[in-house]
Amino acid sequence: MSPTAIATAAARRVVFPFTAIVGQEEMKLALILNVIDPKIGGVMIMGDRGTGKSTTIRALADLLPEIPVVANDPFNSHPSDPDLMGDEIRQKLENGEDIPVVQKKVQMVDLPLGATEDRVCGTIDIEKALSEGVKAFEPGLLAKANRGILYVDEVNLLDDHLVDVLLDSAASGWNTVEREGISIRHPARFVLVGSGNPEEGELRPQLLDRFGMHAEIHTVKAPALRVQIVEQRAEFDQNPQEFLEKYKSQQEELQQRIIKAQELLPSVNIDYDLRVKISEVCSELDVDGLRGDIVSNRAAKALTAFEGRTEVTVDDIRRVITLCLRHRLRKDPLESIDSGYKVEKAFARVFGVELPEDSVQSNGAGQIKTGIR
Structure with missing residues (x-):
């Protein structure tokens, strides 16, 4: 590992290891299967508050192997798969131009509840397009999430129109932005993970149906397991690096299993x-x-x-x-x-x-x- 890579790893936020998460097998399995085959269509996780939904999803993103992406590309374009690259990169590839490639961690993008459609889909700068004749596009969260995980917490509180946009992109693998006769599209293939608490309202059946899988999670009832979870969390908070080291071999083993499964x-x-x-x-x-x-x-x-x-x-x-x-x-x-x-x-x-x-x-x-x- 180069010194730069070590420095980057150290600078990254420390994430609770996926293999250390106790219980919630249903949620863990659904997430792993969607990572192996993103075309399953994402996971809707419904359950009580404080059951580790966000922790588990962050842990999964952190566990995944690095992927090859085109350097300085806003869409995390794949260097050789046309379905996962932007039009500009495809054009360069057809022209036989040299494309610089870097290895990058799989992105996990959090979608805030108050996000606007422009923030999610991206915007077109009409003035620049008209005056300079170029398609000036400001990428949104869907561009950032391409080839990664898009996580929507409290999806049942999100505006229905935005949920429709997300589900359409997740199903087709592309996001199209149209404004004043100008149209831009880019790849948006991601694992869509939504979570929610049933007490805060149900999701419309037609939207629920669009999620590939639905995991229900419940608060752990067994006192011994609850103590184990509390102790693990305290141990992690006290010395994250030492805790990560303890689970390193299990993390690597699971990572290899996912790569082989793919x-x-x-x-x-x-x-x-x-x-x-x-x-x-x-x-x-x-x-x-x-x-x-x-x-x-x-x-x-x-x-x-x-x-x-x-x-x-x-x-x-x-x-x-x-x-x-x-x-x-x-x-x-x-x-x-x-x-x-x-x-x-x-x-x-x-x-x-x-x-x-x-x-x-x-x-x-x-x-x-x-x-x-």
């Missing part, structure tokens, strides 16, 4: 019969549209890759299907049954399997072993 993902196969059964579950649950089917397939493949395999099993599907479908069910105001349990029951019926002891029925959130700890 490489293995294209060769993962899901049997036709299993795909039919996934769609059968969606149909039985009366899920609107086909997003549920697509996301369940993608998430099962990402989990298989994460575990170093190339054939999706029934158990892989069981571990992700609740995360992919629970927020797509039509809510019956008179029904008190947990939506997760509904999904598990439909899965068990269609796949002809027994519900395990640690299913949603017992604790309102499927126990998912990520194999991280």
Whole structure:
């Protein structure tokens, strides 16, 4: 490591290590799967206050390996993938120009609640465009988030129009800004992570449906675990460097697993019969549209890759299907049954399997072993 790199690492804000986070397996797994395959469509994390939502997301961004980006490019353009680079860089590439490349940490961009559309999407300087004939574009947060993570805390309090803009960009991978007949577009492919507290209002069903996965997190009830979390936090605050050192090998191991999973993902196969059964579950649950089917397939493949395999099993599907479908069910105001349990029951019926002891029925959130700890 060069002295500059060491200085940069030291100057970076110290972040609580991802592998040290106790519990919340559902949230951790959903985040990892979206990093392996960003096309899953992001995660909506709903849960109590003070359950470590922001800490976990920052920890994940810090854990991710560095990525190659074009030097001094406002869009974090990929040096060779046209889908992840701005038009200017593509033009340079076509002209055979030399493109300087640097390694950069994956960005985690926080979207403030009071952000305006201009701040999110970017603005066009009309005066400069008209007087100098150039497309003067001031990039926004979507440009900064390209190839990174865009985190929206309290997404249920965000203006619906802005949520629409975010979800459109996340789905298409591009952001288009139009003003006075001038149009500029740039890549905006990011993992969209929204978090919220159900007490502060629900998200509109059509917006909720656009998030790939939905993780529910609850305050840890076991006193021993609560003590462990408190002690860990105190230890980290007292001596962050020593605490990071303790988890260094686990962090590196998980980072390597994610890199290998990303490489293995294209060769993962899901049997036709299993795909039919996934769609059968969606149909039985009366899920609107086909997003549920697509996301369940993608998430099962990402989990298989994460575990170093190339054939999706029934158990892989069981571990992700609740995360992919629970927020797509039509809510019956008179029904008190947990939506997760509904999904598990439909899965068990269609796949002809027994519900395990640690299913949603017992604790309102499927126990998912990520194999991280």
